[in-house]
Amino acid sequence: MDIFYTKDHEWVKVEGRSGVMGISAYAVKQLGDITYVELPEAGKEITKGVVVCTVESVKAASDIYAPVAAKITEVNSALESAPEKMNASPEEEGWIAKLEISDPDASKGLMTAAQYDEFVKSLG
């Protein structure tokens, strides 16, 4: 499984046509304690770059964008009652949605883990 990142700090793990998405450790650190996640609906088609859902922290509400074009097959409903999982484990237990990726060239325009690390460092 490969992991890719957007410059808006979403990640997507890709294995063939299936994927999982969430937000990066850097993103949750910036947001602070997450108190609410407005999950998307399973079955929804999303296009790359559109708002998928909203995450609220004690500081602000932030939109989360689709890293790839896909159909949402499952959402992490555990986040409804325990949004703090996103802080504790942003890239594992804190996943947001499972995806059926529609774009065969999904990683195009996304960063690899190494590139994303460099990108985050450049943000200071």
Next chain:
Amino acid sequence: MKLTPLYGEHKKLLARFAPFGGWYMPISYEGILAEHKAARESAAVFDICHMGEFVFRGDAAELDSAVTRNVSSLPAGKSRYGFLLNDKGGIIDDLIIFRTGEEEFMIVVNAATAENDYEVLKKRIRAGGLTDISAETAKIDLQGPLSRDVLKETLGIDTALKYFNFAHFEILGEKAMISRTGYTGELGYEIFINSSKAVELWSKLLSDGRVKAAGLGARDILRLEMGYSLYGHDIDENTTPAEAGLDMFVDYDKDFAGKKALLSRKAAGAAKKKVAFKSEGRRSPRAHYRILSGGKDIGEVTSGVFSPSLSCGIGLGFVEASLPVISDIMISDGGRVELKAKITDAPFLKETSLRN
């Protein structure tokens, strides 16, 4: 941007900073929720050095003419919360007045408004005797149910101070003032000490394992859970104490700047009234969201947060004063966010250690 004497300490603790009232202040350290929990369940220490302190030496009647509270009747060793009003009855600032002697008072004001407050007070107190001691005064708040134990065991100060009372103590070889006040709704103290001792006092308090450093993020949630107003958000120059539901902090039995306007605005009927509300679910209401009733826009949210203590959204706002009593409202951001809410009494939290 101004820095407090504790800026270096906050850097060491890897705090997140933001501008607040002209100051670069710590918003959080470990995390807002953990810091909120420390204040509610144990003890938290806050750098409040940005707030302003003035000393007035002179006749109490002079100060009485400038602020809404009766200070002539205030006994030494006690303090009162009140307002500085403009000539339209609007709130220039909210403040606490401490009577430190027969003819000596300390006035504690908000950071962003301090400079203007000083000018207004100076004009009103014609006899003089007002000094700004903000620069040499550090204010460090210790708040939480265990704060009395911390004072005793870590600072060696055994005190039975009652709510809104204060006294002077020796801390780190320096005369300091400790007041049983705060902005969290818990048992707690505000410590005023010479700025040169701020770092030492801060470190000493944090050496107690029961104490966590807390930032302005946690402080905002703590105060809102108690329904306390924040100047510039819930109260401002266009709002009277009566509209803000704070008329009990106005002593009408004496004369003061703004009283005439207050009385005539009261007689004419207020344009808006303050409401406190709880919203359903974990989504947070936020300042400037609209308040709707029966599909009609009736007002605006002035403060809103997710309350960790209640696991729901809470907020304060203003609605049109002419409305009949309503309970069910909607909170809307004008777009996708629509929250069902109910108007309720403040404070949102009833059982705290405040009066322990």
